[in-house]
Amino acid sequence: MSIAEDQKQRGGATLARLLMSFGPLLFLVALVVVFTVLKPSFIDPINLFNITRQISITGLIALGMTFVILTAGIDLSVGSLLAFCGMVAAVVAKGGAANTLSLSTSGTQGYGWFAALLAAVVVGAAAGGVQGLAITRLKVPPFVVTLGGLTVFRGLTLTISNGGPISGFDASMRWFGTGLIGPVPVPAIIFAIAAILCHIVLRYTRYGRAVYAVGGNAEAARLSGLRVDRILVSVYVIVGFFAGLAAFVLSARLNSSEAVAGIGYELTVISAVVIGGTSLFGGIGSVGGTVVGAALIGVLQNGLQFNNVSSYTQSIVIGLILILAVAFDRWLKSRVRR
């Protein structure tokens, strides 16, 4: 290769990487500036912490979804799985589904918040594992398996809850949804810790390398000695785990597990991951991008609400932003490739 061409590629690659990693972030900053100009109280710390609380539920699931999408997979079942895990957590926390509509928080014979949390994440991870096995063993595409899962988990949720909510948890459990450490909401702290852990796993461990490799080229990964099927199953376990964790936090925040919780979450979650620059074709993306993507959606929702834009219009705007964000990403790449 000529030196000239070498240099061209060097410059191009650096520029591309810069723009691709900071594109969504620039977008986020721009949004914050716009909303602040429109209504200066937007930048209030109270409001900002409010946003972090809002994004932490879908954000947690989006962390897991990042793993899945990095392997060129998808999980449409996360919203239903969240409802299912929430219901499981409620049953464990309250020691049964009998007191369905009881809001009383005294005299509970449940097993406590820790058992509820454990049950939620174990059930979530197991459900993800089953879907992962269906994908790898039965060779059914992830889209189809998790589309089935979306229906199955919703049905299971309605079955165990009889369609209604299970409400009223003790204060120690509610703290995980409503508590504050200093000025910072607990869900936001959970989200931040989880995001840092996921970032470390994807960026600095051999497991993370394997996830990128499987998503980048599954056949080459197999011929390089990676156990591709195991890695594929593992990412669905991870997203299931996060659906369970998010379910616990959501139930704690609402002091109730709703059978209809999480409807449509899969789309918000996938939007966050994709806006964050993770490629649906696998192999490209990062946790940092997903956090920015989740924040972008959160800021948009909050900012629009702040300016009294109706929730109907909000969905229109968020949908358009999703398309624009990906179009912008494509445009950058094509500019840089030339």
Next chain:
Amino acid sequence: MSPLSPIISLAEKALPAELPISPQVGEMSGRTEGGAVPLPLPIGKQPLPTEAAPVLLAVQGLTKHFAGVTALSDVSLDIRPGEILGLLGENGAGKSTLLKILSGVMPPSAGRITFDGADYAPSSPQDAKRAGIVTIYQELSLIPTLTVAENIFIGRAPVGPLGLINWRRMEADSRAITSRVGLSIDPMTPVSALSVAEQQLVEIARALSLESRLIIMDEPTSALTETEVQRLLSIMDRLRKDGVAIMFVTHRLEEASAICDRMTVLRDGRLAGHLDREGGPIRLPAIIEKMVGRAASELYARPAQRAVAGDVVLSVRGLRTVRDPEAPHAIVLDGVDLDLKAGEILGVAGLVGSGRTELARAIFGADRIAAGTIMLEGRRIAPASPADAIALGIGLVPEDRKHQAIFAALGILVNFSVASLGRFSNGFGVMAERRERDALAGFRKMLSIRMASAEQPIEGLSGGNQQKVILARWLARDPKVLIVDEPTRGVDVGAKAEVHQILVQLAARGIAVMMISSELPEVLAVSDRIVTMRKGRITGEMPGAEASEERLMELMALDRRDARRDEARGQTV
């Protein structure tokens, strides 16, 4: 019945008798074997296009800058009707840029192009097509789910009075169009059911139906078997006689030499020279010298210092693979016996479809084994997956680099260490990146990998440098056995010798190297010992020093050897 033979026999009917299709073609029985007619083809007899023929396309002083980099500098060439012009050059020589300008993908920075006497400055590929220049890319542009007829008439289907598609006319017209390229398939066949070679012919047929006067073919033979290559070359020859001009862009010098009337060679974005067929085919050494700027004898020189072969490391006996009921024509191993010694390079020569790749995959645990034994250092092994084989100390550089080896969008570092993540991480599974980078830096120096940084995506490297990264991937594991399948496919002529030298060095370190290649000069240059394969069996073995292209080709391509072997086997039983 092989899937290709009906097409071939039809093609023979459709083509005039004097076409230089090799007589062996009709006798073929295997799916892909048997077509290996020693090149060059007996094509050079037709009259050269007369000098009086007016120039169809003239390119003068073409230059293209990209963001301060000159990809093409002052290139001139011309092509006349009824002429095949070879466009040659290593990767990065500027061929693609030139092609993109001619096909309207991008405008030049400077220079002048005239086509049919008029200025030619296409604003888009459609514009170029309308002007009469069609480019057929390596990645074919047919729509697989549509039929042949729909593809040919895409965007211009014949319609009846109500504006509805006249299917009958479309079918009849398609039949006529495809027969021009010797293809007699039902035009209602979906394109996905065709082989790559047939799809290519459909593209050429479509180009002809658009009244194209210049067809540019970008690496048309790279995905074809030997037989299919012969067929394509015959059709190109026929089109030439019909007065169509063809620009043939290729890496395969033998083919270019066999078919081209003239050649234009590019090097580093500049014109390296023109070559002319003067009575006989253009000689390979002359082409190579123009391409790389030095004498050809250096390229396939047999590296001098050879290690003495040690003990047998890998021993294969009676290896058979499973016949997949869903792919009854796929090649299966039919009892392979093979020994591989430490410190030697064993060349495995065979045509596409001889079972050479299947042998590599079976040893590597990538395909299932039906019968036979594999012994590694005296112990019987049965790798059930590549992971097993790798853990035992076997490495494989696969033949299809893009699809089987590289992670195109990922960085060089990730590509390098993917097979040894365990070695480059600590007990908690955290990558020891410092160690990893140091190792890569060592191999970068040792293999002289030309790269910008460890984070650079590997797809930005040239083929040769990509292959070196893949070799480094395996060297990092220090394997006992390294199988390399087509190690220099898609590698520049100049970098081939480097790859060969690396293989020799590896053997000198005591690694048992098995090199599969369809390039006989390469097999001859590198191997200490050579075995030939055909139809899933070993058909011959000889020391590298005693082998010649003729002897190998005979063992690889001819059927009577099999017959004789079978006879002998029958007597001993």
